Amino acid sequence: MATKRTPEEVWKAIVKGAEDDEIDRVLAMSDQEVDAELRAHGGDPEKIRREGAALAAKLGADADRLAWQFEAAEALAREQARLAARPKKYDAVPRAELEMLLAAARTSPRFAQPVAVMFRNRKTEEASDDELRALLEEIDDLADGNE
Amino acid sequence: MNDVAKPHGKSAIRARLDAEKWDKTYPRLRAFAAGRCRSDAMGADLVNEALARIYAPDCAWDPAKEPSVERYLMSVVNSLRINEITSAAVQRNVHIDKVRHAAERVRDDAAPVDEVLSREQIYTRRITLLRARLAEDANALRVLELALEGIDALADIVVATGWTPKVVAAARLRMQRNAAAVAREIGGDDEIALPREDDEDDEEEVA
Numbered sequence: 001m002a003t004k005r006t007p008e009e010v011w012k013a014i015v016k017g018a019e020d021d022e023i024d025r026v027l028a029m030s031d032q033e034v035d036a037e038l039r040a041h042g043g044d045p046e047k048i049r050r051e052g053a054a055l056a057a058k059l060g061a062d063a064d065r066l067a068w069q070f071e072a073a074e075a076l077a078r079e080q081a082r083l084a085a086r087p088k089k090y091d092a093v094p095r096a097e098l099e100m101l102l103a104a105a106r107t108s109p110r111f112a113q114p115v116a117v118m119f120r121n122r123k124t125e126e127a128s129d130d131e132l133r134a135l136l137e138e139i140d141d142l143a144d145g146n147e
Numbered sequence: 148m149n150d151v152a153k154p155h156g157k158s159a160i161r162a163r164l165d166a167e168k169w170d171k172t173y174p175r176l177r178a179f180a181a182g183r184c185r186s187d188a189m190g191a192d193l194v195n196e197a198l199a200r201i202y203a204p205d206c207a208w209d210p211a212k213e214p215s216v217e218r219y220l221m222s223v224v225n226s227l228r229i230n231e232i233t234s235a236a237v238q239r240n241v242h243i244d245k246v247r248h249a250a251e252r253v254r255d256d257a258a259p260v261d262e263v264l265s266r267e268q269i270y271t272r273r274i275t276l277l278r279a280r281l282a283e284d285a286n287a288l289r290v291l292e293l294a295l296e297g298i299d300a301l302a303d304i305v306v307a308t309g310w311t312p313k314v315v316a317a318a319r320l321r322m323q324r325n326a327a328a329v330a331r332e333i334g335g336d337d338e339i340a341l342p343r344e345d346d347e348d349d350e351e352e353v354a
Contacts, residue, residue, distance in 0.1 A: 004295065004296060004297070005294070005295055005296075005297050006267075006270070007267070007270035007271045007273065007274040008266065008267065008270040010270075010274060010291075010294050010295050011270050011273055011274065011326070013294055013299050014291075014294060014299075014322070014323060014326050015326070017294075017299055017319065017323065018323040018326070018327075018342055019222070019225050021316075021319070021320070021323070021342075022179070022182070022183070022342065023179070023218055023221045023222070023225075026175060026178060026179040026182070026221065027175070027215075027217060027218065027221075029175070029178070031171065031174075034174050034175050034178045035174070037178040037181070037182065038174060038177060038178050038181065038187070041178075041181035041182070041185070041186065041187040041190070042187050043177060043178075043181060043187040045174055048173065048174045048177050049170045049171075049173065049174055050170070051173065051191075052169040052170055052172065052173020052174060052176075052177075053169050053170045053173070055169070055173070055195060055198060056164070056167070056169035056173070056198065056202075059198055059199060059202035060161075060164065060165065060202065062202070063161070063202045063203075063204070066204070067204075069204070070204035073204075
């Protein structure tokens with residue numbers, strides 16, 4: 001059942017319809033008609049064909065070359081999402097206790113190195129409460145076997 | 148992220164792009180874009196940008212929603228064209244002079260002309276002007292009235308009117324061209340998305 005539209009909805013439907021109709025028109029063209037359309041706008045169909053094949057090949061090669069960046073970003077995003085989904089154990093823990101827990105982690109043979117890495121460029125007292133909580137969550141995550 | 152949404156490696160999108168016959172698809176995209184821009188050079192820029200986007204890691208193409216690469220890329224070209232125009236021109240608001248000029252042709256005392264119109268008023272004014280322009284074209288006016296009722300698919304209009312698809316398509320094209328004229332008359336970004344009155348192959352079919 002059709003419903004009455006607002007003027008804005010109608011206008012946007014008209015615009016969308018025009019765009020779709022134009023796309024349909026070009027998709028329905030034969031190759032010869034496409035060439036004629038290109039020539040009508042000053043283009044050289046043969047040259048454009050070669051450009052298209054070359055551009056797609058170049059873009060594909062570029063994508064392959066940079067694929068590792070995408071995969072690394074995806075892996076990082078997955079890891080951050082997993083960490084964010086962990087139950088928050090330290091939200092109500094006061095700072096003094098947070099610092100004690102971190103100090104204990106520094107003395108642990110298992111966590112001393114990762115904690116040192118986390119603080120390689122700064123001191124514990126320079127970190128905010130939230131940063132300390134996030135670090136403890138990461139240490140817990142390591143303890144759970146998520147290396 | 149599922150495999151379809153990942154354009155790299157052995158993903159479904161990348162496989163689709165690798166299988167695409169670009170020596171045929173690309174010229175069609177260029178013909179489409181040249182028609183939209185009325186310039187092969189400008190159209191080429193848009194098509195190349197659209198291709199770069201579909202090969203990019205964060206490509207937004209969802210083949211489940213739009214299975215056709217060509218159709219998807221043409222919609223990207225349309226979006227790029229609109230963005231290009233709207234960012235280049237400060238035409239987001241309808242200026243008083245243009246509105247007053249248009250309002251003089253179709254009187255509507257309720258429409259304020261002493262200030263920039265609200266969004267709702269702009270669209271109401273556009274539809275009013277479009278109706279006025281179609282007063283002499285019963286078929287195109289009927290297509291507009293059906294659009295107001297939410298009926299704008301060609302098949303649905305055919306059913307609602309009993310006209311042939313060719314007659315419906317022609318009436319709709321005339322309605323779209325008049326909409327373009329309205330957009331041009333009172334300002335707005337939509338004009339570029341609509342067919343121009345001086346385009347070729349104007350169908351003058353009547354029911």
